[in-house]
Amino acid sequence: MIYFTKEYLNFFTELEINNNREWFESKKEKYKIDVEKPFHLFIDTLLDSIKKIDSRYNLSAKECVFRIYRDVRFSKDKTPYKIRMSALLAPGGRKDFINPGLYIELGADEIKIFSGLYEIEKEQLNRLRLKISKNLNLFKSLINEKEFIKKYKEILGEKAKRIDPKLQQYAEKEPLILNKQFYFCCSQKSTIALKPGLDNWVLECYNSAKKVNDFLID
Secondary structure (H helix, E strand, C coil), X not given: CCCCCHHHHHHHHHHHHCCCHHHHHHCHHHHHXXXXXXXXXXXXXXXXXXXXXXXXXXXXXXXXXXXXXXXXXXXXXXXXXXXXXXXXXCCCHHHCCCCCEEEEEEEXXXXXXXXXXXXXXXXXXXXXXXXXXXXXXXXXXXXXXXXXXXXXXXCECCECCCCCHHHHHHHHHXXXXXXXXXXEEEXXXXXXXXXXXXXXHHHHHHHHHHHHHHHHCC
């Protein structure tokens, strides 16, 4: 199934040039028809497929899709609109930063998929580091699996300068223990959205990440 048209991509190309309230209000109906509606349909279709694998994903697109309006209160960039649609497919929807899921962005130029854990609370991070230290061989085997490497290449994240001294010896064997985040990403040109199979590609991303994400779950 093809979910998107050139009008979807063109909308964001034009929005990047005309990122102001007057322009957006004049194109609001176009946004709803060409952008919001197909994106919600796409996310609902993905959720229907994923919840067959993981019943925790008993959600709707409404619970996962982020608003296009930017929060500019604490930003130097005062442009009011995001230049891509985005959604977080996680058991708790878009507000769930505890469980690893799929964060999807689709704009004029590319579609990006992020997975893993990005915002990790201190205690959750400590437990994860301890888990890795006790399961070094398993962790190494998961992040080096062929399908994971093919899609995501590596785990990313800012590294801590200091950790619990008890974990230092394990960090020498597996430097990822120093990470403050454990996330990974892949992307395609946005033109993939104009062809059949986009949902299959995203599901491949989900499946390629699943074993690592299952390990990351607290």
